[in-house]
Amino acid sequence: MTPVLYLIACAAGPSQYLDLGVRLAQGRGWNVCAILSPSAATWWEPRMSELEDLTGHPVRSQYKLPWQSDVLPKADAMLVAPLSCTSLNKWGAGIADTVALGIPSEAVHMGVPVAVMPFFNQAQAAQPAVLRSVEALRVQGVRVLLGEDGYEPHPPKTGRAAEFPWARALDAVRDMFARQEADSER
Numbered sequence: 513m514t515p516v517l518y519l520i521a522c523a524a525g526p527s528q529y530l531d532l533g534v535r536l537a538q539g540r541g542w543n544v545c546a547i548l549s550p551s552a553a554t555w556w557e558p559r560m561s562e563l564e565d566l567t568g569h570p571v572r573s574q575y576k577l578p579w580q581s582d583v584l585p586k587a588d589a590m591l592v593a594p595l596s597c598t599s600l601n602k603w604g605a606g607i608a609d610t611v612a613l614g615i616p617s618e619a620v621h622m623g624v625p626v627a628v629m630p631f632f633n634q635a636q637a638a639q640p641a642v643l644r645s646v647e648a649l650r651v652q653g654v655r656v657l658l659g660e661d662g663y664e665p666h667p668p669k670t671g672r673a674a675e676f677p678w679a680r681a682l683d684a685v686r687d688m689f690a691r692q693e694a695d696s697e698r
């Protein structure tokens with residue numbers, strides 16, 4: 513069975529190039545479902561059908577209503593990329609007021625491998641809440657790709673959203689998934 517990856521994007525620069533991440537993940541053998549924060553969904557609004565055609569799944573950006581059923585297959589792994597500074601801090605504080613946060617914040621406690629790669633500048637990263645939030649996610653088992661082995665925040669106004677290191681983020685999620693598969697075969 514083709515493993516299912518939820519690729520979850522917030523409204524940070526590289527979300528505009530989410531299709532690159534989707535294609536790369538598909539090339540590595542994932543069945544990709546895209547999930548967007550409501551703000552990221554407004555960025556994709558004019559091209560949403562393109563993303564749905566590319567993934568072959570509806571793109572979720574709102575919590576479903578209580579009587580609605582799931583529209584996506586069950587995830588084998590999740591990658592939140594790009595993770596915005598705002599969503600990082602909300603997640604760190606336990607606030608899951610978007611489906612883009614609700615899904616991964618629960619999944620990590622249900623045994624699903626979850627990696628995140630943030631994208632924000634050094635001025636945003638300087639907020640004391642950022643380090644606290646990163647630590648809060650790491651203690652829960654989320655692989656936070658920030659710093660040397662992930663994304664290094666850029667000086668303000670110099671972000672290169674089109675050069676977001678999707679491959680590095682996908683390497684991390686592949687390793688987590690492979691480790692879990694190996695553990696489950698023991």
Ligand SMILES: Cc1cc2nc3c(=O)[nH]c(=O)nc-3n(C[C@H](O)[C@H](O)[C@H](O)COP(=O)(O)O)c2cc1C
Pocket residue numbers: 521522523524525526549550551552595596597598599600610631632633636671
């Ligand atoms: C054009 C534009 C670009 C932005 N780029 C970033 C970014 O790269 N990183 C970031 O953390 N926030 C960025 N923001 C701010 C976020 O979009 C904002 O904090 C938003 O509330 C995030 O919501 P979300 O995390 O639910 O997607 C940007 C905002 C705009 C309007």
